[in-house]
Amino acid sequence: MTPRWISRCCVVLFACVLLYPLTGLFARVGPWRWDEAVANPTLSSIRVSLLWTGAAMLIVLLVGTPVALYVARAAPGERLWWQSILILSILLPPLALGILLSMAFGPAGWAGRWLDHAGVRLSNNAPAFVMTQVYVSIGYYVLGAIAAFRSISPMLEKQAALLGQPPWRVFWRVSFPLARLGLAVAFSVAWVRALGEFGAVVVTAYHPSGMPVQLWVNLQSFGLPAVMPLLLVFLVTALPLPWVAHLLAQRRPHA
Amino acid sequence: MLDAHILKRRRDLTVDIRLTIENGHSLGLFGASGAGKSTILSCIAGIEQPDEGSIRFGEIQLFPPPLPLHLRPVGYLTQEPHLFPHLTVAGNIAFGLERQPTEKDNGWLADLRTSLQLNDVWGAPAARISGGQARRVALARMLARRPPLVLLDEPFAGLDRQLVREMIEGLLAWKNALGFTMIVVDHQAHVLERLSPHVAVIERGQLIQQGDWEQVRAAPATDSLRKLLAPL
Numbered sequence: 274m275t276p277r278w279i280s281r282c283c284v285v286l287f288a289c290v291l292l293y294p295l296t297g298l299f300a301r302v303g304p305w306r307w308d309e310a311v312a313n314p315t316l317s318s319i320r321v322s323l324l325w326t327g328a329a330m331l332i333v334l335l336v337g338t339p340v341a342l343y344v345a346r347a348a349p350g351e352r353l354w355w356q357s358i359l360i361l362s363i364l365l366p367p368l369a370l371g372i373l374l375s376m377a378f379g380p381a382g383w384a385g386r387w388l389d390h391a392g393v394r395l396s397n398n399a400p401a402f403v404m405t406q407v408y409v410s411i412g413y414y415v416l417g418a419i420a421a422f423r424s425i426s427p428m429l430e431k432q433a434a435l436l437g438q439p440p441w442r443v444f445w446r447v448s449f450p451l452a453r454l455g456l457a458v459a460f461s462v463a464w465v466r467a468l469g470e471f472g473a474v475v476v477t478a479y480h481p482s483g484m485p486v487q488l489w490v491n492l493q494s495f496g497l498p499a500v501m502p503l504l505l506v507f508l509v510t511a512l513p514l515p516w517v518a519h520l521l522a523q524r525r526p527h528a
Numbered sequence: 529m530l531d532a533h534i535l536k537r538r539r540d541l542t543v544d545i546r547l548t549i550e551n552g553h554s555l556g557l558f559g560a561s562g563a564g565k566s567t568i569l570s571c572i573a574g575i576e577q578p579d580e581g582s583i584r585f586g587e588i589q590l591f592p593p594p595l596p597l598h599l600r601p602v603g604y605l606t607q608e609p610h611l612f613p614h615l616t617v618a619g620n621i622a623f624g625l626e627r628q629p630t631e632k633d634n635g636w637l638a639d640l641r642t643s644l645q646l647n648d649v650w651g652a653p654a655a656r657i658s659g660g661q662a663r664r665v666a667l668a669r670m671l672a673r674r675p676p677l678v679l680l681d682e683p684f685a686g687l688d689r690q691l692v693r694e695m696i697e698g699l700l701a702w703k704n705a706l707g708f709t710m711i712v713v714d715h716q717a718h719v720l721e722r723l724s725p726h727v728a729v730i731e732r733g734q735l736i737q738q739g740d741w742e743q744v745r746a747a748p749a750t751d752s753l754r755k756l757l758a759p760l
Contacts, residue, residue, distance in 0.1 A: 426610065428575075428606075428608070428610050429610055429612060431575055431597060432604070432610045433612070433623070434596070434597035434598045435573065435574070435597050435598070435600060435602055435603070435604050436623050436624030436669070436673060437598050437624045437673060438598055438623075438624070439596075439598045440596075440598070443598075446612075446623075447612060450614045451612075451613070451614055
């Protein structure tokens with residue numbers, strides 16, 4: 274057996290160990306439970322997760338993309354400063370972030386009091402859910418998007434501008450097409466991060482429950498048979514986007 | 529007329545220079561590597577901003593305040609072709625034209641395509657063509673918009689003599705046809721001489737001599753210029 278084959282076998286073994294937890298889907302937990310008591314809140318959690326995570330991702334995209342473009346083209350010193358702030362936002366443990374969000378946007382916080390005056394409450398409702406999803410995921414998206422934009426030579430954008438293209442058309446015709454796969458990867462990481470968020474959401478928006486919170490509720494209330502259907506749906510909705518994005522990114526010809 | 533006073537401070541060099549070029553004329557910027565020639569072009573193009581000074585081309589004030597790049601009537605060609613790798617050769621060349629090119633645009637593109645021998649690669653992805661072809665595509669892309677001010681920063685470096693000869697002949701023909709004003713930077717005197725009868729010599733960021741090539745060759749202002757002009 275050649276050294277290359279030995280290495281390959283080791284990697285196969287590693288992959289098997291890595292994917293082994295997925296075999297839990299076939300574990301003998303008894304018949305999967307899908308009666309009314311389980312199905313209604315489970316379906317509701319799927320709807321909540323997909324709808325409000327989708328809304329959060331729209332905000333992440335619309336706010337995060339211009340920020341990333343700005344930071345990517347900033348001077349090195351300034352860029353480092355912004356990146357350190359973004360990294361700080363993703364380093365916070367989710368539960369700690371949830372508690373901090375509750376304090377900052379609750380009645381005790383400056384923004385919370387101001388929002389309260391305006392009649393907006395950010396606790397246990399859809400806006401609180403969306404806000405939390407945005408906070409937990411936007412740092413991942415922006416950092417990934419900065420890397421994607423920085424992979425493009427600034428001279429390409431300047432050449433495009435010198436060819437008479439205003440800034441928005443330079444973005445649309447040069448920056449975006451060249452960065453799109455990197456942006457897709459960043460977006461998919463943010464999507465998975467938001468969709469799977471439990472620690473922060475359980476503090477700020479226990480209701481309406483998204484899939485991770487409902488998984489916990491099902492486990493606590495009904496045991497494993499009630500968890501398995503939701504677990505399957507969770508994997509099917511969370512996995513394909515980042516998986517395809519990463520595969521496409523590996524194939525990109527002009528990185 | 530291009531009227532420029534550029535003051536640009538760098539860590540190791542301060543470029544401080546005044547240039548005036550009549551419309552439709554050309555000027556070669558000659559000097560050793562690192563003399564500040566490229567900085568001058570870069571400031572006129574708008575890639576960099578001067579620290580002080582003013583740049584005016586006809587009625588258009590380029591600096592100060594810095595005019596946005598997309599409003600500058602400038603074609604800028606550098607050593608690196610900087611083609612858009614996600615587009616075809618045709619997409620690159622037509623990039624600066626309106627979405628619906630006019631009949632006149634199409635005729636001009638066909639002329640560029642033939643003259644620069646791009647027929648074989650016209651539909652090819654720009655990322656998959658050779659270095660020499662990429663330079664020709666970059667030249668065609670710059671000329672496609674018919675800019676009134678053309679800035680060339682060592683556009684022929686590293687190309688074989690035959691290709692350089694063809695590109696120079698093409699440039700001179702298009703300059704006569706389109707009447708653009710042209711500034712060319714190169715450290716090879718024989719290349720510059722072909723492109724422009726007038727030369728401005730730059731040394732350590734300063735203009736040390738200006739005139740026709742004959743005048744400069746007959747009485748170089750400094751020893752280092754004499755050495756630069758000496759045959760190998």
